[in-house]
Amino acid sequence: MFTIKVAILIGAAYFIYDKLTNNSQLDFATFWTQLEHxxxxxxxxxSVLLFISILNWFVEIVKWKTLVNSFKEISLWESAAHTLGGLTASLFTPNRIGEYGAKALYFQKSERKRVVGLNFLGNVAQLLATIFFGMLGGLFFILHFELTLPWIKVWQIVFLLMIIATLLIVITKQKIIQIKGFSWGRMRDFVRNVSGGIHLKNCSYAVIRYLIFSHQFYFLLLFFGLNTSYFLTMSTIAVMYLITSLIPMLFIFDVVVKGSVAVWLFGYLDIPELSILTVVSLMWILNFVLPSIVGSYFVLNFSVPKSNEKSVVS
Structure with missing residues (x-):
């Protein structure tokens, strides 16, 4: 176990170092010059930026504690260990999917399927918040710039997604392809067994967290000469997060993808490319690099649960 912990920490450290020193879009010297200017x-x-990042992850920690408390009481410290330790351990996995397994390891074997389901609910709530604000922002963005979308292609994509979703539901319901421990019936029952109050808190925390990090992005833009209206800027930020959240990608390419999308979108606002790339890199450092460094402490001190504990149903 100790070897695995060390391997995770070394891998995380190398990943962060490599991204900071070998960024193909923005080299470190230029990044530092931009910061100085x-x-x-x-x-x-x-201090303000660090406070916002701490607040961002504090809300996520409280959200996870709320979800887990639906069947088992955990402390805020334990929730922080699960959340930040899971972040550190999932740096190299596509769309941070490794977070599911990392969080589950903190629980008894009999509890792990429930934990994976709760983590899924937390991530879905965050995605729904991103989609909601992204669609509102997208509508405002399109109307403001009077953009003409290729509606035929848009509807083709929507139709294709509907077909894929329908096929997945039919395949799973008819048990054409069986996945151990998974069925639509079990998923439906699991979601229903989580109280409405927990679902409401989960979605509320997701919205609060979205508002925190999106406004942090806006706050950073102000230091790079932003002179565009608040609503137009926030709508552009919302579209950026919507697009990047829907693009399947390896987490290790997250900062690159966000940078490319941001440069394209903020080009409409006449914000210099270097300024946008610097802001995207800063957001990555503040909200992923620093929390993952803290998470390395929890990874190093992780130990597999030894005995069953009493669970409570709220």
């Missing part, structure tokens, strides 16, 4: 390197500014 933006006047971000002040104690008060850095």
């Amino acid at each position: 933006s006047k971000l390197l002040h104690f008060s500014t850095i």
Whole structure:
């Protein structure tokens, strides 16, 4: 177990170092020059940015605690260990899917399927918040710039997605392809067994967290000469998060994909490419690099549960 922990920490450290020093879109020297010119390197500014990042992950930690408390009481410290330790351990997995397994390891074997389901509910709530604000932002963005979308292609994609979704439901219901421990009936029952209050809190925390990190992005843009209206800027940020959240990608390419999408979208607002790439890199450092460094402490101190504990149903 110790060897695995060390391997995870070394891998995470190398990944962060490689991304900071070998960014194909923005080399470190240019990144640092941009920071100096933006006047971000002040104690008060850095303190505010760190506070926002801490608040962002605190909300996620509270959200996870709320979900787990639906069947078992855990402390805020334990929730922090699950959340940040899971982040660190999932750095190299597609769309952070490794987070599911990492969080499940903190629980008894009999509890792990439930934990995976709860983690899924948490991620779905965050995705739904992103889609909701992204669609509102997209509508405002399209109307403002009077963009003409290729509606035929859009409807073709929507139709294709509907067919794929229908086939997946039919295949699963008819048990054409069986996945151990999974069925639509079990999923439906699992969601229903989680109280409405927990679902409401889960979605509320997801919305709060979305508002926190999207406004952090806006706050950073202000230091790079942003002179566009608040609503137009926030709509562009919303579209950026919507697009990047729907693109299947390896988490290791997350900052690259977000950078490319952001440069394209903020080009409509006449914001320089280097400024956007710097902001995207800063958001990555503040909300993933620093939390994963804290998470490395929890990974190093992780131990497999030894005995069953009493569970409670709320």
